Amino acid sequence: MQREAMSEALEELLFDSDVVGARLELLLPVDGVYWRVLEGVSADVFDSDASSAALSNGLDWPLDPLESYVTATPCADAVVAVGVRRTMLQAWIDVVEQADLPLQRVDWLVSCAQRCLHHLSSGWTGDVAWLFPHGSAVRLVLIHDGVPEVDQTFARDGLEPDALISEIRRSVSAWQTLMNRYVPLGWWLSFPESHNQMFMLLIDAARQDCLLNQPFAWNPAPWGEDSGDDPLEPLEQLALFGMLVEIH
């Protein structure tokens, strides 16, 4: 029933938008999709079943090599692999097919938002620390030269804000120590404005850290009857703006 409702909503949306005949690009939600950075392999490593199966076993992610779809894209000197369960992708394909729409491409909200972040922070020469919500938790992605080297989730249940800030600081320090890089950090906080304040403490002006957040020139209005109750999250807005930038 939920799939049917979503198919109908998709049809209605495209009809209302007067873009009948358009091809659809889908962004999968944060949950259920995983990514890894690989070194020493080429971007077509997952095109062959044998090399794909051999590699997937060593990826240390909860995806079964035979029950998942993986794609890899070059990123600086490395390759970023993004994987999803077949059942999940198939469910979304079914939704789109039921709406009788052609599916052009499937991407992931986080990787799309990260590419947008890379584009928007092109003037920043240091590393990037990106924080965004993942359910009730907070997710930290540390990026060096466009490559997401660290992706860590911090549970917030029962944790004081100060303790959360300390944990995040420890992770950042550990990464810098491991990589032996002590360059200024640019922070991008993908939270509602009220929550961003809490994480402003992470920005160490003495080390020339700075906040990279900038207002978007494009702010799409959510569509639907109850859209007012569910405004776009900053992460979603970042990803959608990334898609817009890539298309143009």
Added chain:
Amino acid sequence: MPVRPPMAVPDLLRQRRVELGLPAAPPPLRPAWVVLGMGAGLGTVVVLIVLTVYWQLLNRERSLQQTVARLTPLEQRVAKARSRLQKATTSAAKLEQDTARITAQLVSLRSGSAFLEQLRRVTPAGVKLQSVAVQPAQLSISGLAEPSSVAGGLEQINAFALNLESLAAVPIDGAAIQQAQTSDGNPTTFSLQVRIDPSIKPTPQQLRDLGALGLAARFELLKQKGLPL
């Protein structure tokens, strides 16, 4: 602000496309101006086709109008000629009818001499005719029958009637005795009605035999001229 090169875009449908035997990369999205250009091109082609067809139709109409204008006087001449021909045909038919009627009248007149000769030949010796009235399909004869040594008056009247019926123009039982009256020592008076079939015409040879040389010659002349008899 330096512009970084765009990062590669992942596509989670890539493996699925390969599984389904499709190209790994989706068909490229056409920019709006390309689609617009294709639509405009197609629209232009359609408009050009319509205009070409319209232009050809206009030319065709103009050519047909010229042909009509060129043929109009001829058509009028043909109509006039047809009308004259119609009139000529009508008058010819009328003339033919008149000719046939006149011809029929010419040959339908019974020859008086032939009739009298015929009447003479069929009238027995003892029968005297007092009056003979000739109508187109009927003869009315009245007269006297003198009894002779071989036949009485009534017998001679009967013989006269039988003789009349033997003629080609008189049908069988065509001669009817209307009245016969006899008294001792006097001739028998009688009157006869004889029906005549007007469609039976004598041949020129018969007419000649009966002495109607004029009518026979008329017959032959009309036949020579090819007139219907």
